[in-house]
Amino acid sequence: MKKITIGLLGATAAFSMMMGSVQAGTLDDVKRKGSLTCGVSTGLPGFSNANSKNVWSGLDVDVCRAVAAAVLGDAGKVKYTPLTAKERFTALQSGEIDMLSRNTTWTHTRDTSLGINFAGVNYYDGQGFMVSKNLGVKSATELDGAAVCIQAGTTTELNLADYFRLKGMKYKAVVFDTSDQSVKGFESGRCDVLTSDQSQLYALRIKLANPGNAVVLPEVISKEPLGPVVRQGDDAWFNVVKWSLFAMVNAEELGVTSGNVDSMKSSANPGVKRLLSGDAGKKLGLNSDWGYNIVKQVGNYGEAFERNVGKGSALKIGRGLNALWSKGGLQYAPPIR
Amino acid sequence: MVSIAGITGVILFLEIRDSLYMPPADHGSQKVAPWNDPKVRSVVFQFVALITLGYFFYTIFQNTLANMERRGITTGFAFLGNEAGFGILMSLIPYDETYTYGRTFFVGLLNTVLVAGFGIVLATVIGFIIGVARLSNNWLIAKAAMVYIEVLRNIPLLLQIFFWYFAVLQALPSPRQSIAFGGIFHLNNRGLYFPSPIPEAGFSYVIWTLVVAVIGVIWLRRWARRRQEITGQQFPVVWVSIALIVGAPLLVFALTGAPLAWDHPSLQRFSFGGGGRMIPEFMALLWALTMYTAAFIAEIVRAGIQSVSHGQTEAARALGLRNSPTLRLVIIPQSLRVIIPPLTSQYLNLTKNSSLATAIGYPDLVSVFMGTTLNQTGQAVEIVGMTMAVYLTISLLISMFMNAYNKKIALTER
Numbered sequence: 167m168k169k170i171t172i173g174l175l176g177a178t179a180a181f182s183m184m185m186g187s188v189q190a191g192t193l194d195d196v197k198r199k200g201s202l203t204c205g206v207s208t209g210l211p212g213f214s215n216a217n218s219k220n221v222w223s224g225l226d227v228d229v230c231r232a233v234a235a236a237v238l239g240d241a242g243k244v245k246y247t248p249l250t251a252k253e254r255f256t257a258l259q260s261g262e263i264d265m266l267s268r269n270t271t272w273t274h275t276r277d278t279s280l281g282i283n284f285a286g287v288n289y290y291d292g293q294g295f296m297v298s299k300n301l302g303v304k305s306a307t308e309l310d311g312a313a314v315c316i317q318a319g320t321t322t323e324l325n326l327a328d329y330f331r332l333k334g335m336k337y338k339a340v341v342f343d344t345s346d347q348s349v350k351g352f353e354s355g356r357c358d359v360l361t362s363d364q365s366q367l368y369a370l371r372i373k374l375a376n377p378g379n380a381v382v383l384p385e386v387i388s389k390e391p392l393g394p395v396v397r398q399g400d401d402a403w404f405n406v407v408k409w410s411l412f413a414m415v416n417a418e419e420l421g422v423t424s425g426n427v428d429s430m431k432s433s434a435n436p437g438v439k440r441l442l443s444g445d446a447g448k449k450l451g452l453n454s455d456w457g458y459n460i461v462k463q464v465g466n467y468g469e470a471f472e473r474n475v476g477k478g479s480a481l482k483i484g485r486g487l488n489a490l491w492s493k494g495g496l497q498y499a500p501p502i503r
Numbered sequence: 504m505v506s507i508a509g510i511t512g513v514i515l516f517l518e519i520r521d522s523l524y525m526p527p528a529d530h531g532s533q534k535v536a537p538w539n540d541p542k543v544r545s546v547v548f549q550f551v552a553l554i555t556l557g558y559f560f561y562t563i564f565q566n567t568l569a570n571m572e573r574r575g576i577t578t579g580f581a582f583l584g585n586e587a588g589f590g591i592l593m594s595l596i597p598y599d600e601t602y603t604y605g606r607t608f609f610v611g612l613l614n615t616v617l618v619a620g621f622g623i624v625l626a627t628v629i630g631f632i633i634g635v636a637r638l639s640n641n642w643l644i645a646k647a648a649m650v651y652i653e654v655l656r657n658i659p660l661l662l663q664i665f666f667w668y669f670a671v672l673q674a675l676p677s678p679r680q681s682i683a684f685g686g687i688f689h690l691n692n693r694g695l696y697f698p699s700p701i702p703e704a705g706f707s708y709v710i711w712t713l714v715v716a717v718i719g720v721i722w723l724r725r726w727a728r729r730r731q732e733i734t735g736q737q738f739p740v741v742w743v744s745i746a747l748i749v750g751a752p753l754l755v756f757a758l759t760g761a762p763l764a765w766d767h768p769s770l771q772r773f774s775f776g777g778g779g780r781m782i783p784e785f786m787a788l789l790w791a792l793t794m795y796t797a798a799f800i801a802e803i804v805r806a807g808i809q810s811v812s813h814g815q816t817e818a819a820r821a822l823g824l825r826n827s828p829t830l831r832l833v834i835i836p837q838s839l840r841v842i843i844p845p846l847t848s849q850y851l852n853l854t855k856n857s858s859l860a861t862a863i864g865y866p867d868l869v870s871v872f873m874g875t876t877l878n879q880t881g882q883a884v885e886i887v888g889m890t891m892a893v894y895l896t897i898s899l900l901i902s903m904f905m906n907a908y909n910k911k912i913a914l915t916e917r
């Protein structure tokens with residue numbers, strides 16, 4: 167199935183490139199379609215995961231919803247396309263999706279050679295290791311000779327090789343297509359270690375039959391800035407996605423929440439005014455209530471964080487690097503003015 | 504683009520028209536203007552069609568590259584020389600992270616060839632046995648073969664691969680609780696571990712003896728056949744061959760003082776180390792491909808055998824042949840002519856199906872090269888193109904080989 171999909175995507179990509187069709191801007195496309203097609207993961211609790219009623223939720227999903235709220239005035243008008251790590255860039259390049267929001271690491275190669283642009287960082291992450299408790303391993307430096315489950319087409323594959331080479335250790339990589347398969351491989355004992363971005367390890371751990379049996383090791387071996395991605399060469403759309411994310415972060419900084427946004431509308435704070443009304447929207451090709459819609463329907467960055475991966479969720483991840491810059495973290499959005 | 508398609512269309516039309524309204528072949532001494540000569544015309548049109556087609560593909564190719572360039576997507580084959588930087592679970596040639604992307608292509612290719620090659624041999628053997636069993640007079644054997652065929656060819660292959668991998672092989676005990684066979688083989692959920700041989704000085708004699716024995720056997724068979732044709736006397740070729748090929752090297756092995764050491768796998772911190780190892784991904788994929796394809800081959804074999812008329816069996820009986828020689832010398836050779844062409848397609852299917860490897864992480868060409876390498880470099884068009892070319896080449900090679908074999912066994916009228 168996966169293979170067929172990727173083949174089809176590849177063919178579409180090649181075909182659309184052959185034709186060299188000059189697509190209309192994605193912004194106009196989305197407005198015309200009346201819905202946003204957003205590429206997400208095949209299922210990663212906290213980031214993008216569908217429940218039994220096929221309702222998607224997560225931190226990455228909230229970025230899609232924010233963009234839909236800004237462009238269409240309705241955060242619900244999103245069509246989700248689940249993609250494995252291998253399929254995601256082809257799907258974006260071929261125009262199958264309007265944007266990609268799927269725990270994707272911003273790297274130099276991806277940014278410069280795939281014809282894509284990263285529109286910011288919605289989660290600062292780093293790669294970690296998870297092992298089963300009864301192995302008695304306390305540190306990643308004890309992993310010499312271990313079999314490691316990883317997912318194909320991720321930065322994880324490369325970091326792993328670098329780390330083990332640096333430490334002079336050997337490993338055996340067992341590479342799967344989806345995270346479900348790697349989790350299965352880990353659970354059945356095919357591998358001693360499951361490695362991925364640390365946040366994802368916590369997310370995958372709750373998928374285990376017995377989460378208490380697995381521990382996440384303290385080492386973080388890489389930088390994984392995760393963020394939404396758009397096609398290169400469509401600057402208007404790039405701006406819309408970028409500023410939808412910035413609006414969420416700015417809203418948190420300004421103390422605007424989904425609960426108080428209506429009363430905040432009459433705030434005297436000029437920053438709040440520029441976020442919720444004013445002509446910032448027009449300059450993006452959107453309505454002036456774009457910021458209001460985002461905060462009202464999706465919430466600010468902090469709300470989305472706590473709801474999906476923080477205290478309000480099963481993952482219970484602390485803000486850490488993802489706190490606002492003013493609170494010792496890295497989340498920092500350029501001002502709306 | 505449209506104009507090219509138009510021109511191609513017109514040419515095709517003219518060609519078809521020409522071939523339909525071909526004037527009678529014999530013009531006698533009548534002189535025809537070259538543009539009216541059907542021979543000249545057809546050559547010219549075919550030539551023009553070829554050029555147009557070539558130009559068509561060239562334009563597509565150039566267009567694709569230009570458009571990708573414009574969209575900021577890197578193109579070209581330079582990436583093949585860059586360091587890969589990722590590890591591969593299993594490789595038949597030396598490989599580690601410091602080798603190039605080009606090398607990953609060959610690692611994947613060889614893994615594909617390995618599983619497809621073993622799969623074809625095993626599926627053929629099992630398929631033949633089951634196909635013959637299906638026609639057995641023994642009710643139980645015939646029904647068992649039928650159940651095998653109906654069950655295996657009606658369950659999607661991917662499910663069967665998952666079954667062998669996740670339900671059977673992953674359910675094996677962990678390395679610490681391995682199932683040991685006489686302390687030599689160890690089977691666990693990391694694979695099958697076995698001692699690997701380390702040749703010592705003098706082992707080359709054994710190899711050379713084997714080579715000489717094989718050549719000897721080939722010569723012996725020719726001689727025996729010629730003798731039988733001339734004198735009618737039979738020679739126990741099979742037994743003598745086995746004795747030569749197995750016995751002679753063993754004798755030399757013993758005489759040179761058993762110059763072979765074994766590297767036994769031993770339990771280490773996480774799993775076994777040393778020795779040889781067959782990974783579960785390989786076993787599951789090979790087994791699933793074999794069992795699945797064997798079911799189809801069995802049906803082909805059955806059809807082939809049934810296509811040989813019963814009169815042949817009766818004739819063989821009348822000559823005094825027993826059951827087994829009748830099958831071996833009369834039925835099978837004739838049924839092969841019916842069996843080979845569809846068997847070829849099964850071989851092709853098996854090879855192409857081996858790309859389902861990615862589902863369980865067996866590092867075949869699709870998983871390694873079209874998977875990881877493609878994702879690390881992003882050069883989809885080049886990599887997908889190379890991968891397709893490989894499958895096409897393998898398929899054409901199999902077809903060529905099988906067609907040649909088919910020709911060889913075809914009925915030669917005397």
Ligand SMILES: N[C@@H](CCC(=O)N[C@@H](CS)C(=O)NCC(=O)O)C(=O)O
Pocket residue numbers: 206207208209210249250251269270271272317319320321322343344345346348361362363366390392
């Ligand atoms: N951030 C890394 C890794 C992303 C990734 O794919 N992680 C896995 C975690 S095992 C995942 O999200 N899988 C979910 C899926 O397959 O849909 C990257 O961009 O390469």
